[in-house]
Amino acid sequence: MHSAGCVTPAGVRLPREFYARGTLTVARELIGMHLVRLYRGRRLVGRIVETEAYQGPRDLAAHSSRGRTARTEVMFGPPGHAYVYFVYGFWNCLNIVTGRVGRPHAVLLRALEPVTDIGESTWGPGLLCRALHIDRALNGVDLCGDTLWLEEPRSAQGAARVSRSTRIGVAYAGEWAHKPWRFLERDSPWVSTAGATLRAGRRPLPRRRKRADRGVRR
Numbered sequence: 156m157h158s159a160g161c162v163t164p165a166g167v168r169l170p171r172e173f174y175a176r177g178t179l180t181v182a183r184e185l186i187g188m189h190l191v192r193l194y195r196g197r198r199l200v201g202r203i204v205e206t207e208a209y210q211g212p213r214d215l216a217a218h219s220s221r222g223r224t225a226r227t228e229v230m231f232g233p234p235g236h237a238y239v240y241f242v243y244g245f246w247n248c249l250n251i252v253t254g255r256v257g258r259p260h261a262v263l264l265r266a267l268e269p270v271t272d273i274g275e276s277t278w279g280p281g282l283l284c285r286a287l288h289i290d291r292a293l294n295g296v297d298l299c300g301d302t303l304w305l306e307e308p309r310s311a312q313g314a315a316r317v318s319r320s321t322r323i324g325v326a327y328a329g330e331w332a333h334k335p336w337r338f339l340e341r342d343s344p345w346v347s348t349a350g351a352t353l354r355a356g357r358r359p360l361p362r363r364r365k366r367a368d369r370g371v372r373r
Contacts, residue, residue, distance in 0.1 A: 165189070165200070166306035171299055174234035178253045178260040182208035183338045185251070187315035189306045190267060192287040199287045201267030201277055202308075204315075204343040207322045208336040209250070211259045216328035219259030229295045230259035237303060239284070239294040246281025247290045251298065251305075265323075265337070268345040279347045316341040323347070 166189060174181060185203050192199040211219030211230070218240065219227045229238045230252055238250040238261050250261040267277040267286075275286035284290065289303065298304050319335040326332050339346045 165191075166308040168299070169235075169305045169307060171233070171235040174251060174253050174298070175255065176253065178208045178210050178262060179336065181251070181253045182206045182262040182336065183317055185262060185264070185305070186317050186338055186340050187308075189270060189308050190264065190283075190287070191304050191306055192289060193302055194288045197272050199273055200271035201273055201283065201287065202270050203264060203266075203305075204268050204340040205264075205266035205346045206338045207263040207265055208338075209261050209263065210336075214328070214334075215331045216322060216325035216334075217259065217261070219261075223259075227259060230261050231257055232295075235298045237289075237293050237296045237298060239289060239291050241291055242281070247284040248280040249284055249289050249293075266339075266343075266345055266347045268343065278345055 169188065173184075183206075185206050188203050190201050190203055209217035209219075211217030211227075212222065214220060219230050221227070223231055226240065227238075229236055230250075232252065233256055234253050236252045238252055240248055240250070242248060248263060250263050252261050254260040263280055264283060265280050267273075267283045269277055269286075273286050275282070277283040277286050293303055296303055318339055318341045320337045320339070321333055321335055322337045
């Protein structure tokens, strides 16, 4: 475990050093960690099952590829902070700032498995933010604080089996769209691409890998 963090009854908070590393490493190791939101006295908890890494400014799929702006300023700051942006006039999306100061890298949280006190859908970046009441008011919040943070759970389910694939919805980024920088827990019914089954109104059994899944890198 990453024992340098603060110990809580439910787990160990991830310390700043966890985020101050390579973005691909952080994106992969976030799979299986808990995202915790303290909201109106309630502790909302979800287990991370899907992430995407963004490494601007060279990465044309990253917001920071357009340079340092008011919108992306937090991405250039210290690691371990939240970058929350608004998209399509409706959805908020939560990113974790990683790496070193001045290098605008971040990890998008794409899907959660509900753990505690979450009654809404969490199989997509906008849905998970809505379920945990995360909006732009939390942009720049310190993830080592007491409002929004990440933990390594005490009662781990064992090491997550992680697959890799290309990122979703970034076809405009040319060659960068082909980077295998999306990480997901293999066979999890809670990843964003499994949402159709959940939307049908039933909780699915773990999926078996189909022939079409063979192209997903591990």
